[in-house]
Amino acid sequence: MGHGHHIEIKQENFVVPAKAKRFAILMMVIGLVLTGIGLATLGGSNAHSHDAVAHETEAHAAESHQENHGGETAAAHESHEEAHAEAHGNVENEKFGPRAAFHAEEKPAMTRFWANLLVAGFYFLMISLCALFWVAVQYVANAGWSTAIKRVPEAMLTFIPVPFVVLMLAVLVAKTDLYHWAHYEHLHLGPGDAGYDKVLDGKSGFLNSTMLLAFPTILVAIWYMLGRKLRSLSAQEDQATKGDVSFFKKSIRYSAGFAVLFGFTISIIVWLFIMSVDAHWYSTIFGVYNFISTWVTAISIIALFVVYLKKEGYLAIVSDEHIHDLGKFMFAFTIFWAYVWLSQYLLIWYAHIPEEMYYYQIRFEDYKANFLGNLILNFCVPFLFLLMRSAKRFRPLLVTIAVTMCLAHYHDIWFNVFPGVFGPGMQIGVMEVGVYMTFAGLFIYWVLTALTKRGLIAVNHPYIEESAHHDVGV
Amino acid sequence: MAILDKNLSLRNRNKMLVGVYEDEDNVMHATQSLVDAGIRVHDVYTPYPVHGLDRIMGIRRSRLARVAFFCGLTGLSLAVTMIWYMYVHDWPMNIGNKPERFTPSWIPVMFEATVLCTAFGMGFFFFWRNRMLHGVKNEVLDLRQTDDRMIIAVETQEGMDEKSTLELMKKHGAVELREFHNGVQTIL
Numbered sequence: 001m002g003h004g005h006h007i008e009i010k011q012e013n014f015v016v017p018a019k020a021k022r023f024a025i026l027m028m029v030i031g032l033v034l035t036g037i038g039l040a041t042l043g044g045s046n047a048h049s050h051d052a053v054a055h056e057t058e059a060h061a062a063e064s065h066q067e068n069h070g071g072e073t074a075a076a077h078e079s080h081e082e083a084h085a086e087a088h089g090n091v092e093n094e095k096f097g098p099r100a101a102f103h104a105e106e107k108p109a110m111t112r113f114w115a116n117l118l119v120a121g122f123y124f125l126m127i128s129l130c131a132l133f134w135v136a137v138q139y140v141a142n143a144g145w146s147t148a149i150k151r152v153p154e155a156m157l158t159f160i161p162v163p164f165v166v167l168m169l170a171v172l173v174a175k176t177d178l179y180h181w182a183h184y185e186h187l188h189l190g191p192g193d194a195g196y197d198k199v200l201d202g203k204s205g206f207l208n209s210t211m212l213l214a215f216p217t218i219l220v221a222i223w224y225m226l227g228r229k230l231r232s233l234s235a236q237e238d239q240a241t242k243g244d245v246s247f248f249k250k251s252i253r254y255s256a257g258f259a260v261l262f263g264f265t266i267s268i269i270v271w272l273f274i275m276s277v278d279a280h281w282y283s284t285i286f287g288v289y290n291f292i293s294t295w296v297t298a299i300s301i302i303a304l305f306v307v308y309l310k311k312e313g314y315l316a317i318v319s320d321e322h323i324h325d326l327g328k329f330m331f332a333f334t335i336f337w338a339y340v341w342l343s344q345y346l347l348i349w350y351a352h353i354p355e356e357m358y359y360y361q362i363r364f365e366d367y368k369a370n371f372l373g374n375l376i377l378n379f380c381v382p383f384l385f386l387l388m389r390s391a392k393r394f395r396p397l398l399v400t401i402a403v404t405m406c407l408a409h410y411h412d413i414w415f416n417v418f419p420g421v422f423g424p425g426m427q428i429g430v431m432e433v434g435v436y437m438t439f440a441g442l443f444i445y446w447v448l449t450a451l452t453k454r455g456l457i458a459v460n461h462p463y464i465e466e467s468a469h470h471d472v473g474v
Numbered sequence: 475m476a477i478l479d480k481n482l483s484l485r486n487r488n489k490m491l492v493g494v495y496e497d498e499d500n501v502m503h504a505t506q507s508l509v510d511a512g513i514r515v516h517d518v519y520t521p522y523p524v525h526g527l528d529r530i531m532g533i534r535r536s537r538l539a540r541v542a543f544f545c546g547l548t549g550l551s552l553a554v555t556m557i558w559y560m561y562v563h564d565w566p567m568n569i570g571n572k573p574e575r576f577t578p579s580w581i582p583v584m585f586e587a588t589v590l591c592t593a594f595g596m597g598f599f600f601f602w603r604n605r606m607l608h609g610v611k612n613e614v615l616d617l618r619q620t621d622d623r624m625i626i627a628v629e630t631q632e633g634m635d636e637k638s639t640l641e642l643m644k645k646h647g648a649v650e651l652r653e654f655h656n657g658v659q660t661i662l
Contacts, residue, residue: 346578352570389539474528474535 007468011238012314012456016448020308024445031437035113038431042109099280099358102180103423114174115421116435119414121167122273123294124159124439125220130291130298131156132227133262139230139248139255144466145325148318150458152305154234155450156298157227159443164220167273171212178421181207181279199280207276215272219265226258237460248462266291274413277420281359283348289340290413293378296333297409300402302326305447307395314456317468320393324472327392330402334386338379363415366424370415377408410436482517482605484613488630490516490654492615493643495624498524500647504626505530507642513634516627519619541599542592549591553584615654627654 131153138146175182184200185208191201200207230251237247267287275286283289303326309315310323348356364371385391385401392398411428418426458464484490495501501518505527508515515531518524561567562574572579601607619625626643630636640651640662651662 342578342581346582349578350570350572387543469525471525471529473525474533 007317007465009317009457009459009464009468011459012316014309014314014448014451014456016452017312020448021445024441024448027437027441027444029441031434031439031441034430034434035116035438036434038429038434039110039113041430042112099180099278100423102183105183107177107422108174111174111177111421112426112431113435114170115178115417116431117166117170118178118273119410119417119432120435120439121163121170123297123410123413124163124443125167126290126294127298127301127443128157128159128163129220129223129262129266130295131302132160132223132230133259133295134298134302135227135230136255136259136262139252140259142252144463145322145470147458147461147463147467148315148470149302149306149322149326150234150461151451151454151456152302152309152447153298154231155447155453156301156305157231158450159446160220160224160227162442162446163439164216168213168216171273175209175212179207179276179279181276182209182212184279185209203279207272207279212272216269219269223258223262226254226261229254230258234458234461235454237458238455240460242460244460245462247460274416277417278359280355283344283356283359285340285344289337289344290416292333292337292340293409293412296330296337297406299326299329299333300405303330304399304402304406305451307399309451309456310395317457317464319470321470321472322467323395323398324389324392325470327386327398330382330405331386331392334379334382334405338375338383341375341379359420362419362424367415367419370411374408374412374415377404378412381408479603479605484615484627484654485657487516488655490615491628491630491636491639491643492652492654492659493626493628493640493648494616494618494650494652495626495647496622496649497647498624501624501626502527502530504643504646504648507646508626508628508639511639511642513628513639513642514631516629519615519625519627521620521622521624524624538596538600542596545595545599546588546592548595549588550584552591553587554580556587557583613654613657615652615659 134153135150135157137143138150171178176186177183181200181203184197185204187195189196189201191198233247233251233254237244240247270287270290274290275282303323306315306318306323306326310318345360348360382401382405385397390397391401414428414432461467493504495504498520501520501524505515505518509530509532518527518531520527557580566574568574605612615625615627616623626648628639628643643651653660653662
């Protein structure tokens with residue numbers, strides 16, 4: 001990095017190595033086979049045997065029981081337990097009755113497959129959107145250092161339509177099994193009818209099939225158009241004369257527009273697709289929480305692609321300094337993820353209000369290993385490793401942590417959906433692994449192909465020189 | 475005050491050769507050629523950070539990160555001790571029927587105390603180590619080093635060719651050359 005060394009900025013054209021192609025296709029094939037095995041072993045009905053339903057009902061009864069009588073003595077508690085055993089046939093009237101009933105509902109076995117598509121579609125849609133957001137943020141913040149790697153997120157954002165189509169397919173086919181509110185909407189109940197649910201009725205202005213179709217479609221279409229615009233401006237800039245900043249200035253304006261729009265509207269997508277899985281429950285920070293989860297994943301994936309391209313001999317002007325900064329981003333947003341996670345948990349834990357509690361109750365009591373594992377893999381492990389400077393600069397370690405984070409945050413989204421849809425007793429199985437691998441293989445193939453569509457270096461970007469000389473110091 | 479870096483002080487030193495520059499590129503080139511010629515550069519004073527200068531001068535990585543880590547640990551243990559003493563030991567409190575042992579409500583306090591001690595500790599130790607604490611007397615080579623000039627200082631050693639050192643500084647665009655000894659500046 002010594003001064004005075006002139007760094008020549010040369011255009012590079014990426015060709016997907018045959019090995020990478022084979023790897024991505026193999027991943028897709030294995031993924032499809034595993035998904036097939038998962039589908040074949042589903043059986044005719046859903047995962048809940050009648051025992052499981054009974055067990056769940058009791059569990060919920062006991063939960064609400066503790067809820068009401070937490071401070072009482074053990075003896076009183078026992079007597080309540082007995083009294084309760086007689087009454088628990090009448091689950092519907094329990095505090096969590098409607099939800100338990102929805103979980104106990106006989107669902108087609110395929111629901112698990114659709115739920116998997118919901119999780120994978122959402123995860124990859126959000127990652128592609130976050131890549132677009134990354135591009136926009138770099139423009140709005142006037143960032144220079146990241147110019148050398150900007151073609152990677154630009155390639156990632158082209159993936160937006162694919163997971164979106166899958167996601168919409170999943171929710172449209174299976175919405176009544178995935179979402180309690182959609183199931184309820186289907187019943188057309190009015191006040192006074194048996195099974196009338198005041199909460200779901202009150203939310204029906206927002207949580208309804210029209211909204212589920214219209215809102216995401218309109219928003220994703222606008223976001224994607226802005227993304228394509230930024231991408232095409234970036235491509236036109238390559239052809240323009242050096243020193244022409246008109247494309248750069250235009251990009252800033254589009255980026256600012258996108259960043260504001262995205263910032264305000266991303267929560268809506270998260271509410272509709274993920275939060276409405278627990279239809280009675282709500283959390284105001286939920287949108288931010290899901291966004292950060294996928295945002296930190298997107299940054300990890302950018303780091304993975306950059307390290308890979310470096311390994312293949314591309315991105316000559318990218319140095320350890322850029323990779324170090326990507327590592328810092330991963331570190332910072334790992335902490336922020338934990339911050340947001342705790343912000344949501346702490347308030348609900350402190351207030352101890354039953355209708356807020358049940359989101360954590362089911363996840364803590366019936367999924368303790370997932371609950372704690374989620375925290376350890378998404379926070380403790382990346383935090384402790386990325387704390388070291390050497391971990392951010394030593395590529396094998398950085399890659400290991402980035403891959404861990406990609407998987408762990410997938411679990412984070414999975415963990416928001418599955419206990420809400422199916423109740424207790426679900427675990428990551430062959431199908432979950434299969435669907436993830438299929439998507440990941442497709443994503444890798446797609447992004448690598450998109451990278452070949454234009455030069456790897458934004459040679460005429462006004463900050464490319466600054467980026468080439470980027471130095472974070474000793 | 476043992477942590478105060480005596481090496482940074484200009485007092486009780488051999489004669490200093492001082493080059494004044496107006497441009498950061500010139501400073502970089504001059505420093506590089508001095509280092510290449512085997513001359514130890516005492517320090518370079520610039521009004522703003524000049525990227526790459528640290529590498530040229532061969533400055534080792536700052537230990538501030540380690541200081542930050544231990545300040546953070548101190549803050550964390552202070553917070554835990556404080557909460558435990560107030561909330562569990564001295565006057566056990568029942569708030570919303572939450573247990574007295576470690577609960578999530580401890581975490582924000584632990585977090586804030588960690589951040590507080592880290593930030594304050596880093597600031598304090600940074601200033602201490604760099605002789606910038608209030609009351610520490612320092613010689614300043616040129617007041618403009620905090621404004622629009624950049625200063626290279628080379629400490630003369632036994633058997634050093636002062637003339638060629640000054641020429642080297644001049645060659646790379648020094649606008650002024652000076653000597654500094656025992657608080658007295660001589661313009662050359």
